[in-house]
Amino acid sequence: xxxxxxxxxxxxxxxxxxxxxxxxxxxxxxxxxxxxxxxxxxxxxxxxxxxxxxxxxxxxxxxxxxxxxxxxxxxxxxxxxxxxxxxxxxxxxxxxxxxxxxxxxxxxxxxxxxxxxxxxxxxxxxxxxxxxxxxxxxxxxxxxxxxxxxxxxxxxxxxxxxxxxxxxxxxxxxxxxxxxxxxxxxxxxxxxxxxx
Numbered sequence: 001x002x003x004x005x006x007x008x009x010x011x012x013x014x015x016x017x018x019x020x021x022x023x024x025x026x027x028x029x030x031x032x033x034x035x036x037x038x039x040x041x042x043x044x045x046x047x048x049x050x051x052x053x054x055x056x057x058x059x060x061x062x063x064x065x066x067x068x069x070x071x072x073x074x075x076x077x078x079x080x081x082x083x084x085x086x087x088x089x090x091x092x093x094x095x096x097x098x099x100x101x102x103x104x105x106x107x108x109x110x111x112x113x114x115x116x117x118x119x120x121x122x123x124x125x126x127x128x129x130x131x132x133x134x135x136x137x138x139x140x141x142x143x144x145x146x147x148x149x150x151x152x153x154x155x156x157x158x159x160x161x162x163x164x165x166x167x168x169x170x171x172x173x174x175x176x177x178x179x180x181x182x183x184x185x186x187x188x189x190x191x192x193x194x195x196x
Contacts, residue, residue: 003032010053010109015125022119022126029111035102041084042100048086051113054078057106058170062178063098072178073098074141075171080164081137085113103171153182157190 007027016022035041035057042048044064058077061084062070076084088094090113120126147159157180160167167176177187 003030006032006055006107006109009055015129016123022123025119026111026116029115031110033108033110035106035108037102037104039102040099041102041108042086042096044097044099045095046086046089047095048089049113050085050110051116052084052108052110054082054084055107055109058103059084059100059106060103060171060175061098061100070178072175075167075179077166077170080166081140083133148181153180153186154190154193156180157187157194
């Protein structure tokens with residue numbers, strides 16, 4: 001697959017006509033990146049103003065604690081939160097307190113967030129699209145947090161299986177346990193209990 005073919009995957013996301021000049025401008029901005037498993041896309045303490053779109057593969061977002069421990073806070077795939085960016089750099093002008101690493105061999109398209117932001121402000125369909133996508137992201141984050149705080153570990157695991165089963169098929173158990181706020185051993189016991 002060449003870069004133009006990868007761009008077609010991104011282009012299909014946008015609710016604009018094929019002859020919209022935005023598409024040509026965006027394609028000229030795009031850089032295709034291929035990452036190996038465990039390769040870092042956004043580093044801890046980075047100042048990264050790129051936006052990334054996952055063409056294929058998956059990523060894990062880990063926050064880095066003050067002790068240097070990694071704690072998984074989000075997962076990304078080509079069909080689940082496929083747009084990624086360094087929120088703290090873009091919105092708060094600070095260096096990142098997390099990192100995003102490839103969970104498997106992955107392909108992303110990178111482009112400048114400021115370029116996209118300027119174009120979106122001038123294009124109502126794009127503005128509506130990105131507003132809706134942002135609301136979806138915030139709703140998902142809120143649901144994850146609310147159910148994690150409001151349910152027992154077992155109930156939360158059942159909820160994740162019911163609504164986000166693909167996580168267990170694509171991501172390591174240690175990252176899912178970290179995301180849930182429990183140990184991998186406890187996750188294994190809970191899974192055994194649910195399947196017995």
